[in-house]
Structure formats: C-alpha cells, structure tokens
Amino acid sequence: MPIADSDVKWVTAPKIGLMEQLYLPAIFEGLQTTVRHTAKTLFGDGAVTQQYPEVEPKLPPNYRGVHRLNRDEQGRVKCVACYMCSTACPAHCIDIVAAPSPWPDREKYPETFVIDELRCIYCGMCEQACPVDAIELTTLYDLTGLSREELMFDKEKLLSVFDETVKAGTDPIRTRAGRLSVASELPVDVGLTNSSSAQS
Amino acid sequence: MGTSLELGFNFWITLLFIALMMGVLQGTCAYLILAERKISAWAQDRLGPNRVGPWGLLQPIADGIKFLLKEDIIPDHVDKLFYLLAPCIAVSTALLAFAVVPFGPTTPPPVLLDYRQVPPQAVWPQTVEEEKAVLEADREHAKRTNDKTYEEKLKEYNDTIQFVIAPHVNIGIVFNFAVGSLAVYGVLLGGWSSNDKYSMLGGLRSSAQLISYEIPMGLSVLGVLAVTGSLNLETIIDYQVKHGWNVFYQPLAALLFITSVFAECNRLPFDLPEAEQELVGGYHTEYSAMKFALFFLGEYTHMITTSFLIAILFFGGWHFPGTNALSGVGGILVKLIVIAAKMVLFIIFFMLIRWTLPRFRFDQLMGLTWKVLLPLALVNIVCVIIIKQFHLSEWLLLPLSLGTLFLVAGLALYMPRQRPRAPIRLAAHVASGPPAVLQDHEIID
Numbered sequence: 186m187p188i189a190d191s192d193v194k195w196v197t198a199p200k201i202g203l204m205e206q207l208y209l210p211a212i213f214e215g216l217q218t219t220v221r222h223t224a225k226t227l228f229g230d231g232a233v234t235q236q237y238p239e240v241e242p243k244l245p246p247n248y249r250g251v252h253r254l255n256r257d258e259q260g261r262v263k264c265v266a267c268y269m270c271s272t273a274c275p276a277h278c279i280d281i282v283a284a285p286s287p288w289p290d291r292e293k294y295p296e297t298f299v300i301d302e303l304r305c306i307y308c309g310m311c312e313q314a315c316p317v318d319a320i321e322l323t324t325l326y327d328l329t330g331l332s333r334e335e336l337m338f339d340k341e342k343l344l345s346v347f348d349e350t351v352k353a354g355t356d357p358i359r360t361r362a363g364r365l366s367v368a369s370e371l372p373v374d375v376g377l378t379n380s381s382s383a384q385s
Numbered sequence: 386m387g388t389s390l391e392l393g394f395n396f397w398i399t400l401l402f403i404a405l406m407m408g409v410l411q412g413t414c415a416y417l418i419l420a421e422r423k424i425s426a427w428a429q430d431r432l433g434p435n436r437v438g439p440w441g442l443l444q445p446i447a448d449g450i451k452f453l454l455k456e457d458i459i460p461d462h463v464d465k466l467f468y469l470l471a472p473c474i475a476v477s478t479a480l481l482a483f484a485v486v487p488f489g490p491t492t493p494p495p496v497l498l499d500y501r502q503v504p505p506q507a508v509w510p511q512t513v514e515e516e517k518a519v520l521e522a523d524r525e526h527a528k529r530t531n532d533k534t535y536e537e538k539l540k541e542y543n544d545t546i547q548f549v550i551a552p553h554v555n556i557g558i559v560f561n562f563a564v565g566s567l568a569v570y571g572v573l574l575g576g577w578s579s580n581d582k583y584s585m586l587g588g589l590r591s592s593a594q595l596i597s598y599e600i601p602m603g604l605s606v607l608g609v610l611a612v613t614g615s616l617n618l619e620t621i622i623d624y625q626v627k628h629g630w631n632v633f634y635q636p637l638a639a640l641l642f643i644t645s646v647f648a649e650c651n652r653l654p655f656d657l658p659e660a661e662q663e664l665v666g667g668y669h670t671e672y673s674a675m676k677f678a679l680f681f682l683g684e685y686t687h688m689i690t691t692s693f694l695i696a697i698l699f700f701g702g703w704h705f706p707g708t709n710a711l712s713g714v715g716g717i718l719v720k721l722i723v724i725a726a727k728m729v730l731f732i733i734f735f736m737l738i739r740w741t742l743p744r745f746r747f748d749q750l751m752g753l754t755w756k757v758l759l760p761l762a763l764v765n766i767v768c769v770i771i772i773k774q775f776h777l778s779e780w781l782l783l784p785l786s787l788g789t790l791f792l793v794a795g796l797a798l799y800m801p802r803q804r805p806r807a808p809i810r811l812a813a814h815v816a817s818g819p820p821a822v823l824q825d826h827e828i829i830d
Contacts (some may be wrong), residue, residue, distance in 0.1 A: 206794040209640075215741040219428050223737070226427040234432040 244324040246356070249307045251325040252300050253350060254343040255318060255358070262344060263319035266293040270311035270320050278304035279311060298340040302328060323356040392494050392553045393543040402550050406483065414685035415445035421736055428740035455674035460579075463671060467578035472676045475571030475683035482565035483686065485557040485618060486693045489548025490703050490720035493615075493623040495538035500526040548703075548721065549619065557618040558610070561694065562603060565649075568687060569595040575680065576668035587667035590657045590747065594648055597754045598655075602645035604762035605638040608769040609698050612779065622702035626709060630701040634779050637765050637786035639699040641758050643731075646691045648754070651684065652735050654742040655750060688732060696727035757793075764789045 204210050225231035235242055244250075255263045266283035284296035311320050323346060330336040338346070350356040419434065419441065426433030434441035459468065499508035500522040510516035520535065527534040533541070547553075554560060569592055576588015609631050610616060613624045625631055632639045648655040659667030669680045696702060703720035711719055745753065768785040771777070 201798065203791070203795055203798065206798050207790065212738075212742065216737060219737050219741045222430055223424065223427040226430050226432070231430055232432045233430050236432075 242326075244326065246324065248324045248326070249309045249322040251302065251323055251328050251346060252305070252311070252338065252343060253321055253323050253346040253356070254298060254340060255321060255347055256344065261288065262294065262298075262340065263317050264295050264298060265291045265317055265319070266295040266298075267316060269314040269316060273310045273314035274305075275308060275310065276304050276306045278302075278306075295340060298343060300338045300343065302330075302336040302338055303333060321356075323350045325350065325355075392539070394547070394552050398546060399550060402548075406488070406550060407480070410480065410483065410686055410689060411682065413689060414682050415449060417685050417688070417732065418448065418681070419445050420732070424733065424736040425740060428737070449678075452675050452678040457674040457676065460671055462580045464578035464580065467574045468671075469676075471571050471575035471578060472672065472679035472683070473571075474574065475568055476679045476686070478564055478567040478571065479683040479686035479690065482561050482568075483690050483693075484551045485549065485554045485560050486690055487547075487549040487618055487622065487697060487702060488693060488721070488724060490717055491547045491549055491552070491619040491622060492542060492545055493617065493620040494553035495535060495542055497535050498523065498526075546717075547619070548717075553619065554617065556616050558606060558616050558621075558694075558698075561618075561690070562599070562606075565687065565690065566595070566599055568683060571680070571683060572668050575672065579668070579671035581671055583665045584668050584670045587659060587664045587670070591651065591668060594651075594655065594657060594750060597751060598645045598648035598758075601641050601754055601758035601762045602649060604759070604766060605641035605645065606698060607762075608635050608638045608765050611766070611769045611773060612782075618697050618702075622697055622704065625701040626704045628779070630699065630704070632699040634782045635699070635765065635769070635786055636783070637761060637790055639695075640790075641762050641765070642699065643695060644758060645754075646695060647735070647738070648750075650688045650691055650735070652688070653739040654745050656744060657747060657750060688735065689728065692728040692731040692735070693724070695731050696724060700727055702727075761789065761793060764793075 222231070257263050264281075265286075266281055268281055268283070271277070271279035271281055278301040280297070280299045280301075281295050282297045283293040286292055286294040288294070307322065309322050312322055325346070328336070351358060422444075423433040423441070434444045437443040437447045459465065496507045497509070497519065498505040499519050501518070505526075508519055510519050523535045526532070527537075542553075572591040572595070573588045576584040576586075576591065579585070609621065612631070612634065613621045615621060615624070647653075651657075651659060657663075659669070661667070664670070669677055672680060703724040705723045708716070708719050708723060765786065768782060768789065772779060772782055772785075
C-alpha cells in the first residue's frame with residue numbers, strides 16, 4: 186500500500202552559496218562557538234564541573250540512595266513485617282524475620298530486618314511496595330565499607346540512618362498519612378502532589 | 386677555500402642550544418599535553434585536570450612519572466626490531482627537523498657577490514685565485530658605495546649569536562621537510578610491526594594521508610621560496626622584515642600550508658591515523674609506557690616545529706612591527722618572546738580547531754588534498770611566477786591569491802554534482818511520487 190501524501194514530507198538538500206562553498210566563514214563561525222565556550226569556562230562561571238569531595242552535589246529528594254527504616258511518632262519502628270518489600274525486591278536483598286508485635290496497634294513487627302546494600306540495585310520498589318511507608322530510600326550516595334559484612338545493614342543500622350538523615354536535614358520525614366512520600370513525587374512542585382498522582 | 390671566508394658557528398653555543406632545546410622541547414611537549422587537556426575541557430564547559438598542584442600545573446610531571454614507572458610490555462606477536470625502532474624514529478626525526486628552525490632573532494648569512502659581472506651575481510669561488518679576484522672586486526665596490534666589504538659582513542655575522550641550532554643551512558626548509566617526513570616511517574613501522582589489525586589500519590591511513598598532504602604543503606611553500614629566492618629560513622625571515630609578512634602577499638598559500646600542517650601533525654579534523662573511536666588507539670595501540678610516550682613526544686615536537694614554521698614562513702618569524710630597532714639583551718628577549726608567542730598562538734589555534742571541526746571521512750580527506758588543495762597550490766605558484774617574470778608589484782599577489790580562492794569556490798558551485806548513489810527508494814511507495822520541484826535534486830529520505 187502506498188504511503189499517503191499527507192504522511193510524506195519532502196526535503197530538498199539546502200542550496201549552497203558562495204560563502205558556504207568557501208567553508209571558511211563556517212569554520213570561523215564554529216571557532217566563535219568554541220572560543221565562546223572556552224572563554225565562558227575560563228573567565229566566567231560556565232563550568233558544569235562539580236568539585237566533588239569539596240562540594241557536595243545537590244540531589245533531588247527522590248534520589249534513590251541508602252535505605253532507612255522510619256520511626257513513628259513514638260520512636261518505634263514503623264514496619265509491620267508484612268514482607269511486601271522483600272517480595273517486591275527484584276534483587277532479593279531484604280531479609281525479614283517477623284515476630285509477634287509487643288505493641289497493641291499491630292500484629293507483627295520485624296525482629297530482624299537486614300538489607301544487603303551490595304546486592305541491592307536501588308530500584309526503589311521496596312519503597313513503593315510498603316503499605317505503611319516504613320522503608321524509604323535516602324539521598325545518601327557515598328556508601329563505602331571495608332568488608333561485605335559491614336554492608337549488611339540490620340534493623341539498628343537502618344534506624345540509625347533514619348535518625349542521621351532526619352537530624353542532618355537532608356531527608357526530612359517525608360511521609361504523612363494519606364499521602365505518599367516525596368520520593369514518588371516530581372522533583373519540582375508543579376501542583377500534582379496529591380495522593381491521586383501517586384503510582385497506581 | 387680559505388678559512389677566513391667560512392661561515393662559522395660557535396661550537397659551545399651550538400652545544401648549549403642543543404641541550405637547551407632538547408630540554409625546552411620536552412618540557413613544552415609535556416605542558417602542551419596539559420594545555421591540550423585544559424583547552425579540551427574548557428571548550429566542553431569542564432575544568433580539566435586541577436588536582437595535581439595549583440591549576441593542575443604538576444600534572445605533566447605526574448604523567449611523566451607514570452610513563453616511566455609503568456610496566457613496559459612488548460607483546461609476543463610483534464616484530465621486535467621494528468617495534469622498538471618505530472618510537473625511536475618518531476621522536477628522533479621530530480627532534481632532528483627542529484635543528485634548522487630559528488627560535489629567536491637571527492640574521493641572514495651574507496652572500497658573496499661577484500661585482501665583475503653586471504648585474505652582480507652570487508658566487509662560490511672554487512680556487513684561491515678566483516677567490517682573491519672576487520674579494521678584490523668586492524672591496525672596490527664597497528669603497529665606491531661606502532658599504533661594508535664581504536669580509537666585514539662575514540665577521541659581523543660570525544660574531545652575532547644566531548638563535549638556531551644549525552645556522553646558515555642553505556637548504557633549511559628542504560632539510561626540515563625531508564627529515565620531518567621521515568616521521569611517517571615511525572608511524573608506519575609502529576603500525577605494521579605491531580601485527581594487529583587496528584594498528585595496521587592506523588599506519589596505512591597515516592602513510593596515505595601524510596604522503597598526500599606533503600604535496601600541497603611543499604607546493605604552498607614554493608610560492609614563498611620563489612619570492613624570497615632562498616631556502617634558508619633566516620633569509621626568509623629577513624625578507625619579511627624588509628618587505629612585510631608573507632601572509633599579506635600570499636594568504637592563499639598560508640591557508641593551504643596551515644591546512645596541510647593539520648594533516649601532517651595528525652590533528653583533527655585529519656586525525657584518522659589515531660581515530661580512537663574507530664581504531665581503538667591507532668598505530669600505537671600495542672605500545673605502552675615510555676614507548677607510547679615517545680610517540681606522543683614526537684607528535685607534539687612535530688606540532689611545535691610546524692607552528693614555528695608557520696610563524697617563520699608566513700608571519701615574519703621573530704619580527705613584529707616596532708621591535709625591529711631594539712638591540713642588546715632586551716631586543717633579543719623581546720624577539721624570543723615574539724616568536725614564542727606566535728608559536729603558542731598557532732598551537733592554541735590547533736587545539737581550538739580540534740573542538741570545532743568533526744573528523745573527515747577518508748575519501749573526503751583524500752578528495753580535499755588532491756582535488757582542492759593541490760590545484761589551488763598550483764594556481765598560487767603560477768601567480769607568483771607571473772609576478773616574478775614580469776617584475777610586477779608583489780602586492781598584486783594579494784588580490785590574485787584571494788581571487789583564486791573565490792573563483793575556485795564559485796566554479797565548484799557550478800560543477801555538475803554527483804548523482805546520489807542510493808536509489809530514490811521512497812518515491813516508488815508514495816502515492817503521487819516526488820513533487821516536480823524535487824525531481825532534479827538529491828532526495829534525502
């Protein structure tokens with residue numbers, strides 16, 4: 186079947202004039218661009234380079250870094266040991282041992298909660314799966330360790346990440362009732378931040 | 386020939402210059418690599434190396450230490466003799482070619498004229514009797530015109546420090562081209578002896594490219610030589626000091642020379658021998674550590690030499706308006722700075738062009754030299770010969786030179802275009818076929 190005329194856009198090769206045929210004006214024009222960029226970087230503030238160890242990068246709040254386990258208002262772990270995150274995890278890096286909850290408001294709580302930070306692919310699916318907003322990814326990106334064991338983060342470590350990041354102000358408590366975390370929102374507030382915009 | 390007539394050179398000064406220039410060239414090469422990286426970075430809105438020392442100024446030293454201490458691997462499958470020879474050739478030819486290039490103030494060697502003839506001609510006496518007669522005539526002429534005799538001029542010349550390693554080499558520019566062109570052996574042997582397809586391709590590309598671009602390079606210089614009447618680089622500078630820079634007479638030749646130099650130095654847009662994206666590394670893929678560094682050293686030395694050559698042949702060498710009358714140590718210093726500044730400017734120009742023009746395809750590369758540069762260079766020579774033959778004003782060369790450029794570009798516009806090689810595929814499938822306006826044109830689908 187022939188292509189409809191309305192779908193075809195015919196393009197002619199542009200006509201070359203004397204100046205184009207000389208090539209030199211075009212080279213000069215190109216040089217101007219190069220020199221402009223060079224001068225801008227050299228004398229102005231044009232460089233896009235971030236001087237990393239001295240200057241920390243500004244990361245968007247939905248950056249997917251090291252995990253944390255959130256605490257509720259009473260300082261208890263929010264997690265209800267439902268296994269949704271470890272089920273959703275494509276890398277199988279979350280290991281939870283549930284136990285009957287010592288608190289009356291829930292059935293279970295995690296006795297141990299271990300994330301293998303080396304195995305994790307930082308996809309954020311645990312965060313999306315969590316029904317109580319207990320697990321979140323923070324903007325901590327410079328995770329290093331001297332051994333594999335050191336990077337098996339247990340419950341205490343994950344809770345301390347929460348304490349640290351909240352204290353440092355880099356990742357404030359983001360989740361509120363009826364609303365998903367900022368991690369599921371656009372980096373710039375464009376008025377879409379109600380619950381209906383959440384991942385569905 | 387009597388010793389009194391020899392154009393002399395001071396052995397110790399020459400030795401000092403050799404030692405000095407070896408050091409300066411290698412140091413400059415090291416810092417040119419830093420400059421290259423810095424300018425690349427700036428052109429791409431980056432900062433470039435800035436960790437080793439203030440502004441990264443110690444980076445070349447760190448690089449040098451790395452090159453020296455790295456394991457020097459010689460792969461099993463290489464032809465050892467030529468594999469080892471290649472970087473040596475690359476660097477030694479590049480350094481040798483620098484011998485005749487003035488890097489500071491020079492004076493042209495005096496020419497002995499035979500005043501027994503009318504008009505007087507340059508003469509090289511073969512026998513003692515002839516020498517005596519010629520000198521006698523010269524002295525008489527000097528007395529008549531109140532000029533210095535040849536012997537006085539010679540003494541003056543011998544007493545002046547010439548800022549060139551090998552002064553008064555009469556075949557100067559030919560020597561430079563001849564030895565500099567040998568660098569292609571380094572590239573070719575390196576590529577071939579590596580016994581590896583990528584290196585081989587790099588070497589082959591390089592040999593074809595360098596040999597092709599040598600022709601317009603030599604031809605463009607020929608115009609300058611015809612006007613100057615000498616191959617000696619010191620005399621060429623002196624001519625420009627008296628008559629004005631060659632670039633104002635022969636801008637076309639300067640343009641052709643600079644273009645060819647880009648290809649000779651394997652610089653973008655003609656860097657096909659070492660197109661990293663296509664050839665892994667190019668002819669030096671199999672080289673590591675200091676041998677790799679030697680290739681780099683040779684290449685950057687070549688760049689420095691050719692930058693000096695552009696400055697000397699077309700931009701007046703150490704001459705700059707207003708600095709000519711300066712004498713003494715201050716004058717020497719100013720002239721050294723002037724020629725060095727010109728050289729640095731051209732190298733910066735090389736580096737800026739690198740981030741301006743994309744790489745040529747190989748057939749375009751060959752097309753440019755054989756179909757464009759070569760005919761233009763020939764026309765340029767013909768123009769110079771006409772001017773010389775009919776004793777016309779040299780200023781006529783300027784409009785002739787520019788006129789040639791525009792004329793050729795204009796002619797190229799009306800040359801029949803090559804038909805697009807690919808068949809017009811889409812047209813058959815479109816309901817009404819291509820519109821009539823497009824029938825004669827190349828169709829881009």
